[in-house]
Amino acid sequence: MSVFAYEIHATDGAARTGVLKTPRGDIRTPAFMPVGTAGTVKALYMDQVKETGADIILGNTYHLMLRPGAERVKRMGGLQKFSTWQGPILTDSGGFQVWSLSKLRKMNEQGVTFQSHIDGSKHHLSPERSIEIQADLLGADISMQLDECTAFGCTPAEAQASLELSLRWGQRSKDAFGSRDDQVLFGIVQGSVFEDLRRQSAEGLKEIGFDGYAIGGLAVGEGFEQMCDVLDFTTPHLPVERPRYLMGVGKPIDLVEAVARGVDMFDCVLPTRSGRHGQAWSDYGPINIKRAEFIEDDTPLAPEIDCPASRDYSKAYLNHLFKSGEYLSAMLISWHNIAYFEHLMARIRAAIAAGEYEAFRREFRAKWDQGIAEAATRSA
């Protein structure tokens, strides 16, 4: 049924590497999607994003429907043309941000009414309206079903009721989406941290039939170990032949471990958000550029990464820019972070292709743990 062929070129344990074919370009997997919330990957130019190796970006339905408005984006030629991003775009359904950002939500079987966090204006989101916004108005290559993001810490009964609502909304999303030649729709697995519920959700979605399967409701406070546990018992229930997308994740170590559990796609605001706060990512964890040791450090963040931000600017200069509150600080560190994440994905893909993923994972983990331990020593 799917129009986007997913070619898996190599597997290594549960890890897979391949290419998701789209009319707007190939997506090499495992893939990290930079987040372009409001039609811009914050503090980067789109050609920089592309040059880091990103094949696809994410757009936020919630933000774009409020400003500039989905109908307006459509009149301006769709999100690609409006934002100047040339490649494929995945949009989220808007559900997660309605829960986390909006005011005065009123939810029922039909959908959710809410007030904009920007100006208090009233809006409505239903499975059908979300598909209309994503696929028809923004023109997303990959749309996501509307779901209810189950809160961490809920009871099994609450999680079950929630995933069943998400399944009904998944069916309605599918019906509204229909069949399209050049766009696809992903379903979202819920079920909190409960193994039987995750399986029930996955089975229900497979019955409906989607072009890809996302794992939702993680990175919401459950912690690293429990996230790994949920992946361990969830990905085996997802079709091997379709892409698997872990939503809103995460730190570099999360990506490395989730790939080992069969995940193909990721998105996270972390690289750009950290970039604005003077945090540069590395295999050893985050580097706080304002630390005194960098004041006269004339080495770059990561000379091995083929990105000007990683290679051509001294830590001393970045330290100065950050302390001076200069735009260029956020611009350079966000750019480095996106380049670091995309470079990491390239290393992950190469390790899987070479059949050396377990060694890669173990080495990465050792460096990461070392970095975290050193950071703890510094702050102790």
Add this chain to the structure above:
Amino acid sequence: MSVFAYEIHATDGAARTGVLKTPRGDIRTPAFMPVGTAGTVKALYMDQVKETGADIILGNTYHLMLRPGAERVKRMGGLQKFSTWQGPILTDSGGFQVWSLSKLRKMNEQGVTFQSHIDGSKHHLSPERSIEIQADLLGADISMQLDECTAFGCTPAEAQASLELSLRWGQRSKDAFGSRDDQVLFGIVQGSVFEDLRRQSAEGLKEIGFDGYAIGGLAVGEGFEQMCDVLDFTTPHLPVERPRYLMGVGKPIDLVEAVARGVDMFDCVLPTRSGRHGQAWSDYGPINIKRAEFIEDDTPLAPEIDCPASRDYSKAYLNHLFKSGEYLSAMLISWHNIAYFEHLMARIRAAIAAGEYEAFRREFRAKWDQGIAEAATRSA
């Protein structure tokens, strides 16, 4: 005496076009120098600045001596290496910012002591220390003498006392600078709006002998007409064979009119400051990108300018970015503004070379006045 040859290729009335030769590259004149206050032209990459056609940027002694510190910049290899700007740099003396930004100034014949506006720390600036910072520590290609920026509205007696102090400081700056193979020093004409005082200042500076002559104490509240008057009676007293630099100016119309009066170099924070406030410059004056008429305007700011920011982004997108508070708004509009200013300088140089500067000036002035009149109608 000067090591930087100034070749004047064409003149048209009082206007001149040529090339100031420096060891770090040619400066085509009339030249607009983007301001890189703290070692960065705000919200731009240095290669963008270069590609707009800027041959030289300005660095601020006051900001850099406070943060990261002039000795530190020296240890990091000088301002060019530290900031990644490859071309020549002109630094101001720090005097103007001490007057406009610092707290608790104490001025005497020797120099000025002041408190940092950043952290209240105490600093000293004298003609000798300013030269040390600019020429020895930052490594400026063009240093400026320390002067006292005479306030607008002062009496002739105050202006005279002030210009005489500036002359004595000019001599001390020259003595401290000595003779150098690859760096030059400019003097600064003061004298407020008084013709005889401007002449006295210019004659005094010529006796000391500088490599270039700046006109200071303008753009401090005197207004457009009076600025033109001062230029009219000041530039004739400056040596024809050396560059003339009008400090801190200005709007596009100011540049056009000052060139007609024999000015060769300019600097101003206007293009980048406006860029952060959603104002894009044009021949018709500033364009407020947040105006409702741009919400669905899919045309770019200036397709005739060979700069991505001017050519490849719709006003609708810029309007959206500005209203959303996105970094990319300041990044793109500042970039367009620098490109617009540099493009204007290129048109100015071409018009002088073609012997058509008076026609260019008149046409520009007509468009400018039309734009200002239309803006007044809109806000009425």
